[in-house]
Amino acid sequence: MKKIKFGKINRVVLFGGNEVTLEICKFLNSKKINNILFTTKQQLDEKITINKLNFLRNLTTNNINFKVIKNLNNNLLKKYIDKNTIGLSNACRWIFKEKQIKLFQGKLFNIHFSNLPNNRGAGGLSWNIMMNNFRSGSTIHLIDYKIDHGLCVMKKSFHFPKNIRSSLYQMQKYSYTFQKNMIFKFLNQIFKNKYFKLKKVDHTSSDSCYWPKLNTQKNGWINWNWSAKNIVDFINAFSKPYSGAKTFLGKKIIRFKKAKLANSYFNFHPFQYGIIYKNAYNGIFVASKKGGIILDKKDFFPHKKIIGKRLKTNFNLLDKSFQ
Numbered sequence: 001m002k003k004i005k006f007g008k009i010n011r012v013v014l015f016g017g018n019e020v021t022l023e024i025c026k027f028l029n030s031k032k033i034n035n036i037l038f039t040t041k042q043q044l045d046e047k048i049t050i051n052k053l054n055f056l057r058n059l060t061t062n063n064i065n066f067k068v069i070k071n072l073n074n075n076l077l078k079k080y081i082d083k084n085t086i087g088l089s090n091a092c093r094w095i096f097k098e099k100q101i102k103l104f105q106g107k108l109f110n111i112h113f114s115n116l117p118n119n120r121g122a123g124g125l126s127w128n129i130m131m132n133n134f135r136s137g138s139t140i141h142l143i144d145y146k147i148d149h150g151l152c153v154m155k156k157s158f159h160f161p162k163n164i165r166s167s168l169y170q171m172q173k174y175s176y177t178f179q180k181n182m183i184f185k186f187l188n189q190i191f192k193n194k195y196f197k198l199k200k201v202d203h204t205s206s207d208s209c210y211w212p213k214l215n216t217q218k219n220g221w222i223n224w225n226w227s228a229k230n231i232v233d234f235i236n237a238f239s240k241p242y243s244g245a246k247t248f249l250g251k252k253i254i255r256f257k258k259a260k261l262a263n264s265y266f267n268f269h270p271f272q273y274g275i276i277y278k279n280a281y282n283g284i285f286v287a288s289k290k291g292g293i294i295l296d297k298k299d300f301f302p303h304k305k306i307i308g309k310r311l312k313t314n315f316n317l318l319d320k321s322f323q
Contacts, residue, residue, distance in 0.1 A: 016092035017043035037066040122213035126237040151198040224274035228291035235259035262292030
């Protein structure tokens with residue numbers, strides 16, 4: 001296993017933008033390390049869950065040095081890169097090309113929020129919930145010409161506690177804390193010019209898998225022919241901080257951010273799937289394959305007379321959601 005040092009580093013160029021990116025910039029400022037963030041207009045508008053302010057407001061409030069760009073421009077990047085600079089990609093919307101990778105002379109890193117090669121791609125923890133895979137982690141690797149490839153310099157794994165596994169928001173919060181601590185450790189070792197062990201990301205291993213990016217608006221349609229467990233997992237996978245999985249109640253779209261299995265003794269016929277069969281103090285009960293589902297009453301507001309009505313999703317919407 002090869003060992004490597006990256007030399008004296010006194011500047012960090014960052015690409016991307018989310019809660020962890022913000023914390024990295026704040027950490028670098030606290031260490032008085034020269035840094036600049038390249039981000040997109042879209043990411044500036046996205047809210048940070050810790051304080052519900054958008055990314056732009058958080059950057060300006062914390063005196064973060066940043067530039068908004070449409071695409072990666074070599075002439076612009078050259079102004080900020082020398083032999084004492086590393087690049088750090090976190091929630092980055094761009095794919096680095098060979099000319100950008102060469103600018104950093106082997107010191108351009110990506111932070112991937114899984115234990116690569118498991119869960120390559122995007123979609124994050126929503127895929128974990130749908131697959132009931134509650135082992136995750138973080139990988140920091142050198143960027144090469146293929147996505148989520150390259151040599152790994154640091155990787156750590158963890159298991160989500162059982163009491164938060166139905167909450168995407170709580171899982172993200174737990175994951176972000178883990179990621180930040182690992183990244184801070186990585187940066188401290190970089191600035192002390194410590195050795196790193198390089199290990200190739202093995203895409204031939206049995207746990208290697210790739211999943212595409214998810215979009216709640218497009219992909220979040222509920223299929224009432226799935227089993228109760230599959231529907232519950234699907235709803236929880238698109239829950240807070242996202243807008244929720246959706247379906248129709250009559251002619252109106254209704255969204256759900258929380259679901260759990262009912263202790264149902266009923267054996268529902270397929271014709272009953274999606275029918276609301278109980279309005280109780282602890283939630284709204286819906287018939288489905290292999291059991292009932294309990295949905296949050298708040299998600300039905302302002303609908304009142306709902307007993308006996310059917311939740312349904314048109315086949316054409318389901319078909320588009322798979323594309």
